[in-house]
Each structure stands twice: as structure tokens, then as C-alpha cells.
Amino acid sequence: MAQSLGSPAEVYKTVTPHDSNEVFTDSKFQWIYIGGTAGNVVVTPGGGQSNVTIPVAANSYHPVQGTHILSTGTTATPIIAARI
Numbered sequence: 520m521a522q523s524l525g526s527p528a529e530v531y532k533t534v535t536p537h538d539s540n541e542v543f544t545d546s547k548f549q550w551i552y553i554g555g556t557a558g559n560v561v562v563t564p565g566g567g568q569s570n571v572t573i574p575v576a577a578n579s580y581h582p583v584q585g586t587h588i589l590s591t592g593t594t595a596t597p598i599i600a601a602r603i
Contacts, residue, residue, distance in 0.1 A: 530603075558574075559572050559575070559592060
């Protein structure tokens, strides 16, 4: 069965933003949930792409793929990442 970004997640992780640690060591995350504090999330998309700052709303899901959520520039909390 083909899986897409819209498929239900199977693995969830509470993220502590870090400038060098990957969120998942075996794959990219495919979406993030932001809890009570809106702000910015700085994501490394992977594949050699530059970091991206994403403004995010509180209590919302965001379909973004990446390898890292950096502490530098990330202000939204708490963050939960998920993947298939």
C-alpha cells in the first residue's frame, strides 16, 4: 500500500529542538504538532536544502518533512513530530 504525507502517523516523538541532533535517526519526520505556544519552527528539510523558518499556530498540525528541528530560532512549544 502506498503511503503519503496524509497517511496516519505510526511513530510520534516529543521534540527538544537541537541544532545538530536529528528528530528520528532512521527517517524524516512528516508532520509536526504545535501545542500551546505559537511561534517559529526552524526545520532542516534534508537533501542538502537550506534551513527554513516556518511560522506556526498553537494547537495545530503542520505537514512538513525534515530531519532536524533546530533550537536556534525555534520559539514554538511544545513540539511533537510524527512519521509513518
